[in-house]
Amino acid sequence: MSIKTRKYLMIFSLCAIASALYATAAYRVEQTRMQPTFAISCHQDQCVPHTGSFSALR
Numbered sequence: 001m002s003i004k005t006r007k008y009l010m011i012f013s014l015c016a017i018a019s020a021l022y023a024t025a026a027y028r029v030e031q032t033r034m035q036p037t038f039a040i041s042c043h044q045d046q047c048v049p050h051t052g053s054f055s056a057l058r
Helices: 003-033
Strands: none
Touching: none
């Protein structure tokens, strides 16, 4: 295997790993965002909803 081939293989591998990590993170964010509101457990008197916006906290 020549150095040029190894270089391109390494670049391809790094891009594939970075894409896989990004896709996994995006999938987890979507799963968290799409959770129904009743799945949020609140055991304290002051419960901040996870779906609220910053303007709703004022």
